Amino acid sequence: MSTQFIPTQIKQRHTGPAKGSHDASDICRCHEPSEGIVVNGESYLPARRSVPIVSVRQLDQGVIELVICDRYMAEHARPAQFANLFTHDGLRLMPRPFGICEICGDEVSFIFAIVGAGTAQFAQMKAGDSIDVLGPLGKTFDLTSPDARYILVGGGLGVPPLIQAAQYLHDSGRENRTTAIFGYRKHHFADSIVGQYSDDVRSIDEEQGNVITVLDSMDAELRQISDPVVILSCGPTPMMKAVAFWASSRGIATQFNLEERMGCGYGTCVVCVVDTIHGRKKVCLEGPVFTAQELGWESER
Amino acid sequence: MSTQFIPTQIKQRHTGPAKGSHDASDICRCHEPSEGIVVNGESYLPARRSVPIVSVRQLDQGVIELVICDRYMAEHARPAQFANLFTHDGLRLMPRPFGICEICGDEVSFIFAIVGAGTAQFAQMKAGDSIDVLGPLGKTFDLTSPDARYILVGGGLGVPPLIQAAQYLHDSGRENRTTAIFGYRKHHFADSIVGQYSDDVRSIDEEQGNVITVLDSMDAELRQISDPVVILSCGPTPMMKAVAFWASSRGIATQFNLEERMGCGYGTCVVCVVDTIHGRKKVCLEGPVFTAQELGWESER
Amino acid sequence: MTTAIERTDALSSSQSLQDMLTLPWKHPTIVAGVPWKNPVGTASGTFNVEACSRFYDVAQMGAVSTKGVSIIPWEGNPTPRTAETPAGTVNSVGLQNPGLDHYLANDLPMLKRMGANVITNVAGHSDEDYIQVVERLADKPCDMLEINVSCPNVSHGGMSVGTDAKALHHLIGALRNITDKPMIVKLSPNVTDIVGIAKAAVDAGADALSLINTLVGMRINTTTGRPILANITGGVSGPCIFPIALSFVWRVRRALPDIPIIGIGGISNGDNALEYLYAGANAVEVGAAALLDPIAPLRIARELDDLLDARPELAEKLAEGRTW
C-alpha cells in the first residue's frame, strides 16, 4: 500500500486497524461486524455496502492502487478471491471485479489498470470518499500443501491475487519461499509490493523477455527441489496457456486465476462461464481458480 | 445569500467578485468570458457548463439556498429568468429549472424546495463542488414602466423571481418602492432576503391568512396611489389565478411567472406549453412571464 | 452523493438485515390463488438458490422464480455473455441450465426445504420440450409455473413463440391440458401488439401473465468494431427498461382487467415496485437489481411493505388478490 506503511512487520493479519505510520488511517473506522450476520441461527454474508476509501495512488502510468477499509473483507478474504467495486454513476451500474491484493489490518488494496469508464472513475476518487463493494467473492488458490514451494507467475494486471498469495503465505508463517515472476510491459510497478512478502522476485519486462524466459532459466534449479512445486498464475490467457504447457510438460502442478466478464460476481446469473472438462463452470463461484487439467490446457500451446 | 454578506451595499450589480466578508468567495473565480462567444462575427450564447458552488445552506425545513459562481449568468440574468441545473447522476439526466434569485458580483443564488431526487441531490452538494448549469433562460418581467409601483406576490417556492425583481429594481436605483407579499406555509424564510431590497415586506403564513388577505388589506391604500400599480406574481397556480381575479376586477396589471415541466428549457422541444389567447406557447422561451390577459385568467376564479 | 442504485424515502437500506429477515410482513398478496408473503419476487435468471441463500433467507421473498429449466441440460451461448448499457445491462446467457433432472434433485428440494414459494420458470426449444417439463412438474412441490416464451437469446422456441399469438395459443392450450398448477405466461416486449399476445395466452388458459422479459439489444466494441457479446445481440434489462416495461403492464391491464399480472423490468427500489402496482400489477419480480446487490429483492420488498402502509386501498386489493 503506501510506502510509509510496513506490512512486513504485521505478521499477524487482521489484528485491527493498521498500525505503523499510515497516513490516512483515521479514515479507516469500520463498524460492521467482522463476522457474517447471524439471524435466527443462520449466518449470512454481508451484501453490497458502502465503505471508505483510505488512499488512491498511481503506481505507474494508468495503473492505480486503491485501498478501502472493510473489516469483514480484510478478515475473510483469501488469495485469488476478488471483490466487486461499483461506480457512483447511474449510467454504469455493473460490477467491476478486481482481485484482492494486500490486506493490512482492516484495509484491503486493489491494483487496477485504467481501461474504461469505471476504472477511470475509480482513479479519480480520493481518500475519504466512499465506494460500494461486494465481497470477498470466489474460491481461493489451494495453498494447503504443507511443504510446497509456490511460484507466482503473473502478467500485467494479473498480479494482485499473486501478491495476496505471497502475503498470505508469508503472514501465515510458512517456511516455504515463494518466487514471484511478474511479466511487465515496462515498469516493474509491483515488485516493491510483492517484495515485502517474497524475497525471491524475478520479474521481467518486454525488453528482457517474458515469464517463460524466466521459467526456463529456473529449470535446473527446480529439478533439484525435492519439495512439491506449485505454480499459481494470473494474467492474459495466452500467457497462462503458455505457462500451463511449460509446467505440464515438466509435471508441475498449476492453478490459474481466470477473468471473465461478469454479471453478478456471486454465482446467480450464469454469465461468467468457462469451459472445463467437467462442463461449463461459473468463474465467479466455482472459480476463479482452475487447474490446467480442469481447463484442458495441459496440451495446448 | 449568506448572512455575513451584505448585498444591500452593492448598489452596482456585476462589478466583479462579491466583496464583503463572504466566506467562500475564493471559490468564485470565473474565467469564462462574460460576453457570449463570438465566432465569425456571430455571437452565441454559452451552452451547458460546469461551475463552482459557492455555498449551500438551509433556509427552512426542506428549503435550500444554493449559490453558484458564473459570471455570464450574473451579468446577463434579468428578473423571472431561470436556469437549468443538472445532477451528477446518470439515472437523472433531465434539466431542473429554477428561478434566478439574487445576484451579487459573479454569484447567482437559487432557492428551492426538496421535492424529489434531483433537489435532494443538490441539497447534499457542498461549497467547492461543481454543478452543471444552462442559462439564463426565458424572458423577463416587463419592468420598463418608469414610474410604476410593483407589488410582488409570491407563494411558497415562487419567491425567487420576485426577489430578483426586487433586487433589480432596487439596484437599478429606481425610486419606486416595491411591496413584497409572500405567502408562506409556516416560516417566513425569505423575508430577510427580500427585505434587503424591499422595505415594504408584508408576508403572511397559513395561520394568518393568504396573499389575498394582504391584498385586500391594501385595497384602500392602492386606490390612493396615482402611479401605475403592477403586480408580479409567482407561485401555485390557484394562488396566481386568485391574484389575477383580484387584480383584474380592480384594473390592476398583472404579470405571472409560470412553471411547467420542461424537456430542454431553451425552446427546442415544445414540451413546456401553456394555453394562451394566442395559442399554445412555450413557457421556457416565450415565457415564463405571461399576463393575466394572455392566460385568459382575468375572469376565472 | 447517493449510490447509483437509488433508494426510496421509505428507506429500508437503514434497516438491518436482521430486521429485513425477521419483521412481520404487513402487506401480503395472492397471485392466481397462491399466497405470497409480500408482492415482490425474484425474476428468473437472476436468482440461484445456492448463490442467493448465502446472503438472505429466500423464504422471505413473495416468491422466487428459478432460472429457466429445460428438459435436458443446455449449455447456453459462448462468452462474453454480458455488456454494460446506460443504466442497464445486456445479456446473452442463452438459458444455460443443468436440466430438469438436476433441478428436481437439487434446486427444488433445497428451495422447499428453505420454505420458499417457488415459481419454476420453464424453457423449451419446441412445444414438445415445454410439454415434457410441465408434465414432469405436475406432481412436484413447486408452487407456480412461469412459461418463458420470451427469451431473446435462443434461436428456437423462446421468443419466437412469444411473439406469435397463434403459436402461443397452441402451446399454452397444450400445457393447460396437462397441468393444474397455476401457470404464469411470461411475455416478450419485442412485439407490435402485446394485447393480442396477452389475450392469446389468457384465452388458452394462462392463470397469470408476467411481463416483461428483456428487450433485444447489443453493444459494439469501438476498438475492434465488433459486437461485445459473442452471440451479437442479447436481452437488455435494468433501470433503463423501466418506463417501457411499465407501459406494457399498463396496456395489458387496461385490456384485460381480470388476469393477475406480475410486473417485471428495471425495478430498483420500492417506489418503482409501487409504480407497477398502480399500473395494474398484482406483484412484481426483481431481476437485474439483484445482480448489483444480492439482497436488492429483499430490500425492495421491505421498502414496498412500508410504502403500502400509507395506501390502505391498494394494500387491501393486494391482500384479497383482486386484480383491477
Next chain:
Amino acid sequence: MTTAIERTDALSSSQSLQDMLTLPWKHPTIVAGVPWKNPVGTASGTFNVEACSRFYDVAQMGAVSTKGVSIIPWEGNPTPRTAETPAGTVNSVGLQNPGLDHYLANDLPMLKRMGANVITNVAGHSDEDYIQVVERLADKPCDMLEINVSCPNVSHGGMSVGTDAKALHHLIGALRNITDKPMIVKLSPNVTDIVGIAKAAVDAGADALSLINTLVGMRINTTTGRPILANITGGVSGPCIFPIALSFVWRVRRALPDIPIIGIGGISNGDNALEYLYAGANAVEVGAAALLDPIAPLRIARELDDLLDARPELAEKLAEGRTW
C-alpha cells in the same frame, strides 16, 4: 466526478466553441446522394432552428431534421408532456407544430439562409396528409424528406402506419410517385419484425431509412397513483434506449446491405455515434442529448470526426457514401 452525460476519450469538450465552429471537417459522408459535412445530424423534435441557432451555427451539422411538419397546425397533447426515466426521458408532445405554411414561411427559409442541410420531417394523420405535405415540398429548397411513420404520440397515422408493413408500403409508394427528393423513412421500434417493415419501405421506394423513433413508455406518480404524462404513455428516448436502437440498426443492416441507414437513439458522445457506424449506419441523428445541452450534437460531431481519424477504412466508406 464526471458529469452524467459522459464524454469520450477524444474529448472535444475541451475544444472551444470557436474550434468546434471553425475547424474543417475531416470526415464527410453522403446519404442517399446528399453530401453531409459530417455524419451527425440533429434528430427531429429536438431541434428548433430559432432555439438552437442561438447556441451554435447550425450549418456545421451534417444535417438538421426539423420537427414533424403537418399540413395544418397541430396543437399536440395536453401537459405535462414529459417525465424523467432512468437515463432517459419520456415525452408526449404529440407533434405540436405550426403547420406547413408556417414552416415554409419561417423555419425553412431561415435554415437555408443559415446554410443548413435540411431534412424536413413529415407528419400526418392519414395518407392524404402526408401526400399533401410532400407534394407541396416538391419544389421547396429542403434537401431531404424524413417520413415520420413512427410517432407513438398521435392516435391516427404516426406509429400505426409504421407498424404495419402493408400500410407502410402503400403510403411510401404513393409518396414516391409525387416526389424526387431523397426520401428517408423513419421507423418505429415498437414492432415484432423490423426487417419486414424496413423491406416494405425500401420496396416501395424509400431512399434511406432512419431508426429508431421512441419506444412506448410511461411513468406513474406514486403520490397520486396517476400517470405523470397527461397523455398517459409517451415515447422513451435518451441513453437508456441506446443498446436497443443499436440492435435495430444492426438487424436492418444485416437484412438490407444496400440501403442508407441513419442510426438514432441515445447517442450522447462520439463513441456512441461510432458504434452506430460499426453497426451499419451511414450517419446518425442526435435527439435527447440536445435537450440536456444545446450544443451536444455539434460536440458529438466533433468527437466522431476525431475518432474517425484512427479508422481510415470506415472514414473512406463514409466519404464515398457506400453502405455495407
